[in-house]
Amino acid sequence: MSLHNETQSSPKKRRLDPFSSPNPKPIKRQHLSTQQSHRHNTRPGTNELKTRIRDIKRLLNKKTDDLPADIRVAKERELAECQRDLDKAELKKLRSKMIQKYHFVRFLERKRASKELKRLEAQRQKLENDNNLDAYTREKGLKSLNKRIKTTEIDLNYTLYSPLTQKYISLYPTERRKQQQQQQPPEPEESNVIYTESGEKPPLWYAVKQSMVDGTLELLRDGKLGVGLSGEKQTHPKDGADTMSLLVRSKQKQPELKPKWNGGDDVRRRKSSGKSGHAGWESRNGREAKEDDSESDGGFFE
Structure with missing residues (x-):
């Protein structure tokens, strides 16, 4: 009788087990999948990208030839990807700022x-x-x-x-x-x-x-x-910050001219501000200073 009762009670326990205790495996898989999707959607921030770009540039700008060619190519690709992600992040930040403004x-x-x-x-x-x-x-x-x-x-x-x-x-x-x-x-x-x-x-x-x-x-x-x-249309996407100058130029309808410097007045102002600054400019522009010495008292621009 005891053996017969055990055989009858065992299937009942098996049937009740799935309902009495939850199965943790599907919950665990679902939790891991959500974590993986969350990690996939998250991207590094602007500061992280700038730091990474700076580190890669320092590595590539080293004069040593110890870096293998394949690693250099991989680093250059990573640098391009980081720069592209940084441009997207800055554009998104600018967009949010302008919308709010x-x-x-x-x-x-x-x-x-x-x-x-x-x-x-x-x-x-x-x-x-x-x-x-x-x-x-x-x-x-x-x-x-x-x-x-x-x-x-x-x-x-x-x-x-x-x-x-x-x-x-x-x-x-x-x-x-x-x-x-x-x-x-x-x-x-x-x-x-x-x-x-x-x-x-x-x-x-x-x-x-x-x-x-x-x-x-x-x-x-x-x-x-x-x-x-x-x-x-702009030649570069990042020229949005300088669009005000384009609007001013379009209103004036005048060709862009190079600025002309008044040699005599500017040099006199530089002389009054300090001798060290004038000496630096004179050392870099010795030839122009000699040509215009008689006209503008040490001037070096036309």
């Missing part, structure tokens, strides 16, 4: 452009349904309204798809002038905005207009087209 002004101007667009569309619909006007007057009014609607649509897309990595130029600078006339301090967010002087459209407005035709608005917003603040 101009989000309030973008919101206000987007709201204003959307309201203006709805008003113009309502006027067009009213004009189309007006039977008291003759055909010529209606056609002329519709033509003018369609032109204004097209411009307002570009204004709205400018507030939405202007490159997030570039400085934002306001579409409505008259509000700024009204605030200055009323002697009211501007909003903190609006103090970061660049305003055009004569109220003309900013250069990126025309880039948005072209992107509407090409269907590349999202690429323009994400900065993948390489368009800078001047509205033209």
Whole structure:
């Protein structure tokens, strides 16, 4: 009887074991998989990349020939990858900074452009349904309204798809002038905005207009087209920090000229600031100083 009871009770224990105690293996595998995916998604920070790039450059710049060729090639590839990751990290950081800096002004101007667009569309619909006007007057009014609607649509897309990595130029600078006339301090967010002087459209407005035709608005917003603040494609992606100079040059419409130095005045200022500085410049530019000695009293620039 005892043997028979043991044989009957053993299957029950086997059936109850899976339900009474959880199986730790699937939980462990799932935990490891999440850890591996988390490690895969995490990337080194900017400081780590800069440190690694500096270390690799120091290693490659050594004059010793002890480094094998295959290791040198591997280090050069690693250096290129680290530099590429650093550029991406800096671009992402710049994007976040610009979004936070101009989000309030973008919101206000987007709201204003959307309201203006709805008003113009309502006027067009009213004009189309007006039977008291003759055909010529209606056609002329519709033509003018369609032109204004097209411009307002570009204004709205400018507030939405202007490159997030570039400085934002306001579409409505008259509000700024009204605030200055009323002697009211501007909003903190609006103090970061660049305003055009004569109220003309900013250069990126025309880039948005072209992107509407090409269907590349999202690429323009994400900065993948390489368009800078001047509205033209940049040769290097990292030239975004100097786009203000491009805008100033495009407004002036003048060729870039090399600066000319007034030899006499500058050298006299350098002499008054100290003899050591003048001696250093004179040692590096001895030939020019000898040529212009009679004219500018030691000047070395034309």
